[in-house]
Amino acid sequence: MDILYSNLLAFTWQDLLMIGIGCLLIYLAVKKEMEPSLLLPMGLGTILVNIPGSTALVGPINELYHAGIANELFPLLLFIGIGAMIDFGPLLSNPKLMLFGAAAQFGIFFTLCMASVFFPEIKDSASIAIIGAADGPTSIAVANTLGSNYVGAITVAAYSYMALVPVIQPPVIKLLTTKKERMIRMPYEQKSVSKTTRILFPIIITIVASAIVPDATALIGFLMFGNLIRECGVLNSLSDTAQNVLANLITIFLGISVAFNMTADKFLQLSTLLIMGLGLIAFIVDTAGGVLFAKLLNLLSKKKINPMIGAAGISAFPMSGRIVHKMALQEDPQNFLLMHSIGVNVSGQIASVIAGGIILNLFG
């Protein structure tokens, strides 16, 4: 008879709390549609690994974690899919937009300094800072490569805040800009980009970024490989597979195997709350960095830039670009910033991966 209830008695409040957190992640995914493709498998994975005596933790989830996350394979494979989804056309029409992508990575390095105040090991501070990349696969890859103790909390923070970009960014943008600035119009000059340029662009980025920041080679290389498949024009079937089947399959495995780090002993710590707070700071300072950089450029140039597009330099693609476009329309229904903001947004994707490589170069 013991066998029926012995395991039930083994539950601790920590296990039950973690199972509650797993249910909350599933609720947020299903009801609030917050990054459902990742939060749902993560939620169920969290439940699986926190049941006392669970065979999931030592069995399949352990195997998946070591097969795909501990060695960075899953985030890199996901990058192929992301690269295949991105159209760099608006960016290639106006390459200077990439400056905003660089400026909006300021939050990463600011948060690194902030995190170092609380976390004694610099590898943990650097891993927490990369939440500001607003890019889940980069966060997972960097935190794992640096051997951080907080991969689970970092992943939850990164994906939660990415989903909360529509809530986090508008107040920061409004706080830093005047109504007049938000109404600045930026006419879009449609320039056609040649196929050769579209093919050469991912190759150039791979060579330049990898030569200067060698630790970014894998991250940027896989992202640009996906884009090259898309743009070359002779691999449409592979491009479709990368964008849909590959990306979906890896997302399933990534979500459930990240839960390997969602056990009570690793997650229920004061440090988790700190990481969530620092992640929020990273997103806010990223946004502020982009907006303030645009305002600085306005002081130096005659052709005025709507400073809101600087906020799209964080990598949360395409949400951030759309938010800026919507905010511009709210101020002036004839102000269409979509092409500019999406251009800045894809540059943020490139810049965040480079920032991840810089972090690895500095602390790896």
Next chain:
Amino acid sequence: MLHFLTHASAASAAAAENAQLVFDPAKFIRNLQYMGIGMLVIFLVIGVIILSTMLVNYLFSDPTN
């Protein structure tokens, strides 16, 4: 019993982990160098990419444009 011991040790490990958190505001200043290096390198890389892209745009511009 085994589970209880496992969870007790996990809880103590968590407590030890929390105890490792520090509060050292001076480290913010000390690590500002990384902020400077990081932003400098990222602008450098992006700058080279922008120049290369402009060059490619110039060399391979669409004749129908």
